[in-house]
Amino acid sequence: MTIREGNLQAPTRHPLDWRNPEFHDEAALFKELERVFEICHGCRRCISLCGAFPTLFDLVDESKTMEVDGVAKADYWKVVDQCYLCDVCYMTKCPYVPPHPWNLDFPHLMLRAKAYKFRKGHVRARDRMLTSTDAVGKLATIPVVVHAVNKANRMPAVRKVMERTMGVAADAWLPTYAAKPFRKAVPPSLQWPIRNGVRTPGKVAVFSTCYVNYNEPGIGHDLLKLLDHIEVPYVTIAGEACCGMPKLELGDLESVEKLKDINIPLLAPLAREGYAIVSPVPSCTLMFKQELPLIFPEDADVKAVGEAMFDPFEYFVLRDKDGLLEREFKRPLGKVSYHIPCHSRVQNVGQKTREALEWVPGTTVTTVERCAGHDGTFGVKREFYADSMKIGKPVFQRMAEPEPEYISSDCPIAGRRIAQGITQSGAPEPRRAHPLTLLRIAFGIE
Numbered sequence: 001m002t003i004r005e006g007n008l009q010a011p012t013r014h015p016l017d018w019r020n021p022e023f024h025d026e027a028a029l030f031k032e033l034e035r036v037f038e039i040c041h042g043c044r045r046c047i048s049l050c051g052a053f054p055t056l057f058d059l060v061d062e063s064k065t066m067e068v069d070g071v072a073k074a075d076y077w078k079v080v081d082q083c084y085l086c087d088v089c090y091m092t093k094c095p096y097v098p099p100h101p102w103n104l105d106f107p108h109l110m111l112r113a114k115a116y117k118f119r120k121g122h123v124r125a126r127d128r129m130l131t132s133t134d135a136v137g138k139l140a141t142i143p144v145v146v147h148a149v150n151k152a153n154r155m156p157a158v159r160k161v162m163e164r165t166m167g168v169a170a171d172a173w174l175p176t177y178a179a180k181p182f183r184k185a186v187p188p189s190l191q192w193p194i195r196n197g198v199r200t201p202g203k204v205a206v207f208s209t210c211y212v213n214y215n216e217p218g219i220g221h222d223l224l225k226l227l228d229h230i231e232v233p234y235v236t237i238a239g240e241a242c243c244g245m246p247k248l249e250l251g252d253l254e255s256v257e258k259l260k261d262i263n264i265p266l267l268a269p270l271a272r273e274g275y276a277i278v279s280p281v282p283s284c285t286l287m288f289k290q291e292l293p294l295i296f297p298e299d300a301d302v303k304a305v306g307e308a309m310f311d312p313f314e315y316f317v318l319r320d321k322d323g324l325l326e327r328e329f330k331r332p333l334g335k336v337s338y339h340i341p342c343h344s345r346v347q348n349v350g351q352k353t354r355e356a357l358e359w360v361p362g363t364t365v366t367t368v369e370r371c372a373g374h375d376g377t378f379g380v381k382r383e384f385y386a387d388s389m390k391i392g393k394p395v396f397q398r399m400a401e402p403e404p405e406y407i408s409s410d411c412p413i414a415g416r417r418i419a420q421g422i423t424q425s426g427a428p429e430p431r432r433a434h435p436l437t438l439l440r441i442a443f444g445i446e
């Protein structure tokens with residue numbers, strides 16, 4: 001068979017074969033790592049995407065043979081540890097993804113290696129803590145605790161101790177915890193009639209996410225206000241748990257399954273009743289749209305939820321295309337530097353947030369489509385903090401350049417990291433607002 005360079009067919013993604021014992025077999029894993037590293041060494045397209053590829057290529061170039069066979073197997077982990085599963089190398093760069101016969105899925109191979117490591121117990125207490133978003137959020141938002149936690153997280157002396165004892169980078173800006181979590185203050189939806197469009201269901205179920213619930217409930221409230229404004233009735237999901245993305249990044253597939261077993265029975269009936277399920281955090285949306293269906297391909301409920309899932313701006317833009325969204329704006333936004341996070345890019349829905357922000361008269365949007373370097377918990381870990389800031393630097397510069405009225409990212413965690421990067425370059429702290437907040441402001445909704 002002739003193997004062509006590149007791949008003209010649409011990429012397809014194979015399910016993750018994680019229940020197969022070979023998936024967790026050390027020899028099979030290292031054989032596959034070597035095979036894929038050899039292809040990447042010959043290609044090197046992904047050099048600028050993250051730290052994983054430069055780490056691999058440096059290991060090869062500094063080895064005796066200057067080939068992958070000269071790299072010590074123990075050093076393979078250095079590559080794996082630099083991958084935060086953003087999926088960008090698979091979705092936007094790699095010409096050897098299926099259906100190409102080389103069948104290369106770099107992020108899923110990194111996930112397999114992380115799962116192997118997790119099963120072997122090679123995981124730090126810090127990483128278990130950082131990925132337990134629900135447990136930490138519940139604890140940190142206890143009324144008498146929340147102010148103390150927020151204060152402590154801002155005290156350099158406390159942060160130095162946290163860095164020494166827990167490995168949480170002292171300089172990384174951490175999110176504040178909300179005195180009133182989102183799910184404890186959800187206003188009831190107005191009773192709008194259900195108007196289904198060709199592209200959009202006329203009722204929405206909001207999967208609020210841990211981050212919005214515990215850290216930035218205002219984003220969730222802005223989403224609800226926007227739904228009311230465009231006359232779409234909503235429900236929220238009592239009993240929702242973390243989507244599982246942080247545990248996936250740790251390679252803890254058993255915890256991913258446990259969380260799936262909480263969320264999917266709550267969401268699948270809503271999907272089948274014709275709700276659009278909307279989540280305001282791109283990583284959580286991606287988890288339901290793409291990752292869970294690949295991890296549980298036999299589960300019809302997971303598939304139904306994945307198919308009902310929308311990014312909020314995907315929903316708004318399609319609602320507009322359905323002729324069911326009134327575009328009457330009251331306030332211009334001026335100059336907006338808008339960042340598209342990796343987990344929005346790989347949803348393959350186009351630049352829907354940019355499109356919606358550009359509806360607003362008197363608004364100029366500068367779009368930056370590049371990794372901001374935070375990537376889940378990667379950017380707050382002591383050993384990766386400097387790498388993370390380096391990855392984000394071009395984004396910080398380009399976002400600051402137009403001297404915008406607002407900086408904004410669909411990913412609120414990336415937005416905070418960008419604000420930190422801009423501030424550390426000596427500029428004043430920029431005004432940061434989530435795109436949902438910007439749209440609410442533009443509509444003149446209080």
Ligand code: SF4
Binds near residue numbers: 053
């Ligand atoms: S998934 Fe993202 S972080 Fe991992 S190797 Fe690919 S581009 Fe790098």
Ligand code: SF4
Binds near residue numbers: 039045046053090
């Ligand atoms: S993941 Fe694909 S595109 Fe990226 S370096 Fe490897 S072979 Fe090349």
